[in-house]
Amino acid sequence: MGGTLVVAEHVRGQLRDVTKELVTAAAELGDGPVTIAVIARDPGPLAAAANVPGVDEVVAVAVDADGFSADTALAAIEQLVSEREPSVVLTGFTVDAMGFAPALAARIDLGFASDVVAVRRDGGALVVERDFYGAKVRAELEFPGHDRVLLMLRPTVWAPAEGTGSATVSQLSVASESRSRHLEYVEAGGEGDVDITKADFLLSIGRGVGEKDSITRFEELATAMGATLGVSRPLVDAGWMPAARQVGQSGKTVKPKVYLAFGISGAVQHLAGMKTSGTIIAVNTDPEAAIFGVAHYGAVCDIFDVAEELEKLY
Amino acid sequence: MKIVVCVKQVAMLGDEVEFTPDGRGVDPDYLEHALNEWDSYATEEALRIREAAGGGEVVVVSAGDEDAEDAMRRCLAMGADRGVRIAGDGIPAGDPITTARALAEVVRGEGADLVLCGVQSSDAVQGATGTALAELLGLPRVAVVKKIEYDHAARKAVVHRELEGGLVDVNEVETPAVITIQTGINEPRYATLRAIKQAEQKEIEVVEPGQLGPPAASVRRMFVPPRGEGAELLGDDAAGVAQRIKQIVEERLR
Numbered sequence: 001m002g003g004t005l006v007v008a009e010h011v012r013g014q015l016r017d018v019t020k021e022l023v024t025a026a027a028e029l030g031d032g033p034v035t036i037a038v039i040a041r042d043p044g045p046l047a048a049a050a051n052v053p054g055v056d057e058v059v060a061v062a063v064d065a066d067g068f069s070a071d072t073a074l075a076a077i078e079q080l081v082s083e084r085e086p087s088v089v090l091t092g093f094t095v096d097a098m099g100f101a102p103a104l105a106a107r108i109d110l111g112f113a114s115d116v117v118a119v120r121r122d123g124g125a126l127v128v129e130r131d132f133y134g135a136k137v138r139a140e141l142e143f144p145g146h147d148r149v150l151l152m153l154r155p156t157v158w159a160p161a162e163g164t165g166s167a168t169v170s171q172l173s174v175a176s177e178s179r180s181r182h183l184e185y186v187e188a189g190g191e192g193d194v195d196i197t198k199a200d201f202l203l204s205i206g207r208g209v210g211e212k213d214s215i216t217r218f219e220e221l222a223t224a225m226g227a228t229l230g231v232s233r234p235l236v237d238a239g240w241m242p243a244a245r246q247v248g249q250s251g252k253t254v255k256p257k258v259y260l261a262f263g264i265s266g267a268v269q270h271l272a273g274m275k276t277s278g279t280i281i282a283v284n285t286d287p288e289a290a291i292f293g294v295a296h297y298g299a300v301c302d303i304f305d306v307a308e309e310l311e312k313l314y
Numbered sequence: 315m316k317i318v319v320c321v322k323q324v325a326m327l328g329d330e331v332e333f334t335p336d337g338r339g340v341d342p343d344y345l346e347h348a349l350n351e352w353d354s355y356a357t358e359e360a361l362r363i364r365e366a367a368g369g370g371e372v373v374v375v376s377a378g379d380e381d382a383e384d385a386m387r388r389c390l391a392m393g394a395d396r397g398v399r400i401a402g403d404g405i406p407a408g409d410p411i412t413t414a415r416a417l418a419e420v421v422r423g424e425g426a427d428l429v430l431c432g433v434q435s436s437d438a439v440q441g442a443t444g445t446a447l448a449e450l451l452g453l454p455r456v457a458v459v460k461k462i463e464y465d466h467a468a469r470k471a472v473v474h475r476e477l478e479g480g481l482v483d484v485n486e487v488e489t490p491a492v493i494t495i496q497t498g499i500n501e502p503r504y505a506t507l508r509a510i511k512q513a514e515q516k517e518i519e520v521v522e523p524g525q526l527g528p529p530a531a532s533v534r535r536m537f538v539p540p541r542g543e544g545a546e547l548l549g550d551d552a553a554g555v556a557q558r559i560k561q562i563v564e565e566r567l568r
Contacts, residue, residue, distance in 0.1 A: 098457040102442035103449035133327040179454035180487035237498030298545030309556030
C-alpha cells in the first residue's frame, strides 16, 4: 500500500500549527499519497482546516470523547493503519502524541523514533535524524526489519503547509472505551495581567541567575531598559517565577523585536518558543551554549558583570 | 499500596566528543553519568504519595548496566524501599520501545497500584518509554503530568497534563495507570548523608531481560551537527558588551 498517514493535532477546536508542519514533512518525504486523520467528537470543521496543499485525503474520524483521550486516539489510529497500511505514520513530538504514539509502536510493532528533525529515503530505506546528549551529537537512525515506521517530528522544524487544498474528505466512526476522561482546561497561571507575547522587548533570564534572590535585580534592569521580564523553564520549575512568564514550548511562544537572553543555555523547547524573534542577543558564560546557535549577537561573559554595566547606562 | 518508579542513569557529554570505532555511538570515556532529572521528580512524587497514604512501598526499576545502580541508589537514598535492575547491556541506544519491553516483565510482576516514569530522559529525549510500557502492561497512561491527586480507595487519579502554550488539561484516569512526570511537579528532596549510607544496605535485585524482539530503531551513525552561522560576538569586556547591547536595542526598537 504505502503512503503517509499524518495525525492531526488540535486543542479547544483549533487545529495546531504542528499539523501543517507534518504535512510539509510528508510531502517532502514523497512516500505516496498523504492521508491526514482528524480525530474529534465533531471533526467536520477541523477536517476542513486540515485540507491544505499536499494532502490527498482527509479522514474525519468521529469519536465518543471530549478533548483528548489517549485510548481513543490509539484505537482510531490503529484502525486507520490496519485499513490504509501506510509505510510512515507522522505525529508531532507533542504532549498529546506522547500519550498514544509510543503505545501504538509497541502494540503493532512499528519502527519508532521521536523528536525527529530530518526524514529521507536512502535507496529504499527510511533514514531519520535526531539529537542525543543535549543536542551535542546528532544520529542517523534506520529501521531494519520494519515495513512501517512511526515518527514523532519536532515542532517548528518544517514550515507549515499553507493555503486551501483539494483533498477528498471521507468519514470514519470509531467506537472505543476510554479509561481516562477530560474534565476541564485551566491556564497554567499566575500574574494574569502579564502577557509576554505582547512585548516588543523581552529580557529573559535562565538557570544562570543561580538563585532566587538574583531575580529582583534583573526585574529592575528590565524595567529600567523598558523591557518585559521573561524566564526559562527551570525558574518556573523551582517555583521562583510564575508560569505566565515562561518562554518556550510549554510556556509562551514569543516573537518580540528584541530578545535579550541572560544565562539561558537554550534547550530545544526554549528555542522553539523564541527563535523567530527579530533580534536575539545572548549572554552566557558557556561558549558552547545552544542559544548562540540562534542568536544574532552573543557575548561569552558573566551575566552579572554585564548587568552591572547596563545598570550604569540606564 | 505499591508504586513502581522507572528510572534511568543518563549520560552527559562535555565539550569534547569522540565516537566509537563503528561510528554508531559516543566513546564512553567522554560521558559522565547521573540520575535523569525527570526521574528524580518521579521518585519524589512516589514518596509523597506513599507518605500521604501513611504507608506502602516504592520500588525503583531500571534497565541498564551496573553503573545504573548509582542512579538507583540516589532514589533509595531519597527514600525508595528497594530496587530491581534489568541487566541492560543488550538494549540498543535510541530505542525506547525495546527499553519498555525490558521493563515490562519486571513491572508487571510487581503488580503496582501506580507506575511513575519521567517524561523523558535528558540524553535521548524520546518521551516514549512510559507510554510504551503502559501499552505492554495493558494499563491506561497519562503523559506529561504536573499534578496528581491519587484516590487509592476509588482506584482513580485526577491528573494535570501540561500541554503546550501554558494550557493544562485536567483528566481523570483509572488506576493502576502509568503516569509520566514533568519537571516542576514537586521539589525533589536532598538525601542526607545518613540516608545515602543507609541506601547502600537496601536491596537491588538484578534480573536478566526476557526476549526483547527486534529493535524499533538502530543508530546508523553519529556525528557532530553542523553549527549555523552563529552569533556575531560582542566581545568579552562587560562594559563594551553593555554599550553594544544598548546600541542594538535602541536601533531595533526605534
